[in-house]
Amino acid sequence: MRDISIHDLDDIAMGAAVLGTGGGGDPYIGKLLARSAMKDRPPVTLLDVEELDDEALVIPTAMMGAPTVMVEKIPSGDEVITAIRSLGEYLGREVVATMPMEAGGVNSMIPFAVAAREGLPVVDADGMGRAFPELQMVTPTIWGIGATPMAIADDKGNSAVLNTISNHWTETFARSLTVDMGASALIALFPMTGKQVKEATIPGTLSLIQRIGSAIRESHEEHTDPVEAVCEATGGFAIWEGKVGDVARRTVGGFARGTASIQGVGDYEGRTLEIDFQNEFLIARDGDDVLVSTPDLITVLDAETGEPITTESLRYGFRVAVLGIPSDHRWRSEKGLELVGPEYFGYDFAFSPVERRMG
């Protein structure tokens, strides 16, 4: 158990963007939301998974919607409170803690805003260890834990509680509601007991992103290589260095899909890395050779500053370093790969761990 203060948010947001693997939304808005909720309030308690009582009710909180809308229609701030309270009331039990389901991107920050306002601790864990485009793509799904009952709330005070037969249905309904709510909504979902959190989520993710963020900050302060610092903090591999060439984008079924080509420089001169994305980076390949594939993380960093670059801001001419970071072992299980492996995203090759290719 330790305190997270308003001054820790910058590091956490920076690390969150690294694990956002190009998606997950810009943590900037999330950081401001957390900061304004934490201002003039006591620090938020970060709880180790092991410190949770087995019976405790934990309700993760998140933002759902289009990143472009999130930066334009900013929340009222009450949506997420409405969501977590209405789910607590529906379950008829006291909420003991909140946590992120997706620590990559904007959703690393929302639980801190909730925790500050509701006086709750945040559990140092998440359900992805990264970002993924769909709501059911979390490790609790592997354990058969449902996303519902789930509450969703908008800026106007509307809210709904969903009960569904599968997490795929939850995704479908929640997406429709989100669009009705103006393509940006706040959600409380995957209510879990302390016992379930311990067995089915990824422990320590918030501490990890804080370490990544502080590694980047310190590398700036000490003028050392930030890309190397991120590799060390994450156990990742620098798989490419180059300049962004063409970025082809298209929208399919509400997802921003596309391919970015990175023209190699230095050791990679004369070769081109292709990275496919669907909100997040999915596959990185050099010709027919797949270097990294989902669920392992592909992160694109500004080669000079080490700051992560999102799929939406990726543009011709950027000089970047590409990292492959091993995903949590839970994702590499048979059930994990069914949910988020290459085949799920329509690729016809099997997952191969990044460390096996690079190590």
Next chain:
Amino acid sequence: MSLRIGVDVGGTNTDAVLMDNRRVVAKLKTPTTENVTSGITTAIRSVLDQSGAQTDAIDAVMIGTTHFTNAIVERRHLQPVGIIRIGLPATAALPPLIDWPEDLVEAMESSTYLVHGGYEFDGRKISDFDPEEVRTAARDIAARGIRAVAISCVFSPVNSDLEEQAAEIVAEIVPDVMITKSNEIGRIGLLERENAAILNSCLRDLANRTMTAFEQSIADLGIDAPLYLTQNDGTLMLADYARTFPVLTIASGPTNSMRGAAFLSGLDNAVVVDIGGTTSDVGMLTHGFPREASVAVDVGGVRTNFRMPDVYSVGLGGGSLVDFDANTVGPRSVGYRLTEQARVFGGDTLTATDIVVAAGKAEIGDASLVANIAPEGVAKALGRIQEMVETAVDRMKTSSEPVPVIVVGGGSVLVTRDVEGASQMVKPDHYEAANAVGAAIAQISGETDRVYSLEAMSRDEAIADAKAEATGRAVAAGAAPETIQIVDVEDVPLAYLPGNATRIRIKAVGDLAMDPS
């Protein structure tokens, strides 16, 4: 015949050129004065005298200035702003001025008002707009004696109606009010667009005074020609427009240099290295315009989403200090004191300029004063300078293909050899005045940034609609319609939204209509 005067007021020097169509007739570099206007007057008078041109033959005067950037950075001459945001109940979590530096907020003494209204991404209303809420805010603004008002509204780039309505209400209530509507100034991204509108508002009085002073000094010189200010995208706005949108002048300096380099060299696609006294700005020209930075741009500590050139700055200039032991050149510099402190001018500071003279690559000052420097040291320092330039050029290139490299600016002598990766090296005539030339030849632009639903129309129709709007804006700003070209088209499908919502950004650019009636 078309005679134009271009002036670029930088932190250290003010440059001026007189151009006859595409030819540089006269040029001058003079230290920037504390009173910016008197420096401009001196510079213009000098180029007029040099050329013998008649003042009544001058067709236009173009000025690029760091005046407004400095006001924000130094927190000086800023006025209080009334900020009205339309969007409740949304947006309440992050009120205006959030994440602004405290000293800037204090310097501005603003008051903020959140009212109901605003739009969803698809044009639906967030809530009912209540004119009475705006009236109440306006009465409070009037009571506080505030005369600058910034109005923002959720999704105003998609629908500007509510910002317009609110502006009308405020204008009825607040005497002599100066209103900035966010949709006129920025893109999607409420906080960044609103920030730009607020920054613009706090500069309005200063802009009025400055434009009046500029116009006065031109009138005093006997010039009866329209006055333009250069914007950060390398295009022009009339002085009257600059009174309304002073914030658009921010970062026009590097843009002017790059545009000037393109013009003087005749190259549209190239890397430009602009070497000054203390720093070098390196940028990439595509289709004759600087490539834009795509990340949020910080202006005096405030996050904005302006159209800014993507410029990489390195601490290398003619005045850069040379340290043989550490094998470094810069980032410290003697700056404008080069002519007092450099060895070749009898000073005792070893600068990059001294190295180049010692190597016999330039004739500046007295070469005998640097004759005793060890040749190995000179060679090493020259190598270091070359390395710094090459690294910066390589960083800005978009591919490993060789590209032309254009070197401009007063410190251009530092580049003594071909840069690796350059298909050709160009140091055009009048290279030292490229920034003022860039101001003199600047064009007029119009821009649009909207979200289209591609259910009711095709992508081509949406782009055509956006092009028509951008073109209309360029003509309204003073471009000759027959010269307009679309220079930038960007469409980004929006994640998570059904119905193929796509955000389209278009920029249209045309030559200045010489009769801006």
